[in-house]
Amino acid sequence: MAAYEDLVRGHQAVAFRTAFTITGEAAEAEDAAQEAFVKVYRTLDRFRSGAPFRPWLLTVVANEARNRRRAAGRRVGLTLRAAEHESQTLAPLSPETAVVAQERRTELLGAMEGLREEDREVISLRYFLELSEAEAASVMGCARGTVKSRLSRAVGRLREKMMEAQDAAG
C-alpha cells in the first residue's frame, strides 16, 4: 500500500490535470482521478509487467473523466488562465517584455476557448501537459497517427481564430 501511495503521489498531478482537461471542473477531475487510481490498484494483477504505467493510468483517468462529463450532460467550458508570474528558471524579463508576453499568452488561451472541445483537448494534452503522442492517443482513445492529424488541424484552427481576433482588433 505504501509503495502504491508513492506511485500515486508521483502521478497525481498529471492524472488530475488530464481529468481536468476533459471535465473542465476541478471537483469532477479530482473524483475521476481518485476513482481511476482506486480502479488501477484493484486491477494491478492484470497489469502486464514491463509495460509503461503512465499510459495505462491515463487511459483509466480519461475514461472516468468522460463518464463523469457524460453523466453531468454538459459541454466542457475549459477555462485556462496564464499564470502571471514568470518562470524562475528563465532570465528575468524587462517589465515591458513581461507585459507583452503575458498579453500574448492571455490572447492565445482566449483563442483556445473558442475552439471545439476536441481541438482544445488535443492541444492541452500535447503542449500543456506534454504527453507523448502515445500517451495522448491512450487518453483520446485513438491511434497515434490520428493524434498527429487532429493536432495539426487544431493548431490550424487556432491560428485562424488568432487572425480573426487580430482583424477584429483592427
Place this chain on the structure above:
Amino acid sequence: MQPDRGRDLERELRELGPHVEYPPTPDLAGSVRSRLEAEDEAAAPPARGPRLWWIAAAAIMLLVALPVFASVLDAMGSAFSGGAAAGGGAEGGSVAESGQQGAADVAEPTQPPLAMESGASLSAGSGSSAAACASPEPILEARPARGASGDEFSIRGRYFVAGFSVCDDTGTESDPSAQTVPARDVRVEFLQGGRTWELGSVKADKGSRIATQLEVPAGARPGRATVRATYGQGPPEAPYGRTSAEARFSVLE
C-alpha cells in the same frame, strides 16, 4: 510562409505550457490510501477485525467472574469433603461455613491453575467473541460531493453499529447483521476551516446504514470541507467511545 507560422504557433503553445494555471492538485495519494483501506476493511469478513474494546470488556468480565467462580468451586469442593467430615452435612449453615473456610484454605493452590485455565479460555473466548461481534469501521459518502451554500446534498453511510445484541462467543460463525445494534444518535456536522455546523442527527436503519438529505450551511465558503458523522459505540448506558466517519465536500461559489 504558412508552415513557418504554424511552427511559430506550435513553439508558442509549447512555451505557454508551463504558464498555464491549473487548479491546485489535490492530495490524491492520501485520499486514495484512505479509500483503499476503508474498502478493504469493509470487504474483510467481520472475523478479521477484532475490536480492542470487546477484548477489554471480556477481560473485565472475566476478572469480575473469576473470584466468584473460584468461591463457588471451592464451596462445592468443601461441601463434599467438609460435609463428609461433618457426618453428612445436613445443616446448610455448616456447609456454608465450611465452604468459606475451604475457600480460604485452598485459595492459594487452586487459583493459579484456575487462572491459567481461565487465561486460556479468555484468549480463545475473546478471539471468537471478536470473530462474532466485530464490525468494520463506518464509512460515509456525500453525493454530490460539492455544492454551493444552500444547495442540497445527501449522505449515505454504512456500518454505523452501536453494539451487539447477541455476542456469540462459542466460536461458531454467525450472521453479524443479525446481531448488530444500529447506532441511534448519529450526529452530522459540516466542518470547514475551523468552523463547525451542526446539521442534525440521524438514526441508522436495521442494516446499520444511514442516509439523509442535508443542506450546505449558509456561511460555508468556497473550498474544501468535511462532512462528519459521529456516534457513540457500545450500549447507550456505557458507550465505550466515539467513532466517526468523514466524507470530503467541495463548497462551490
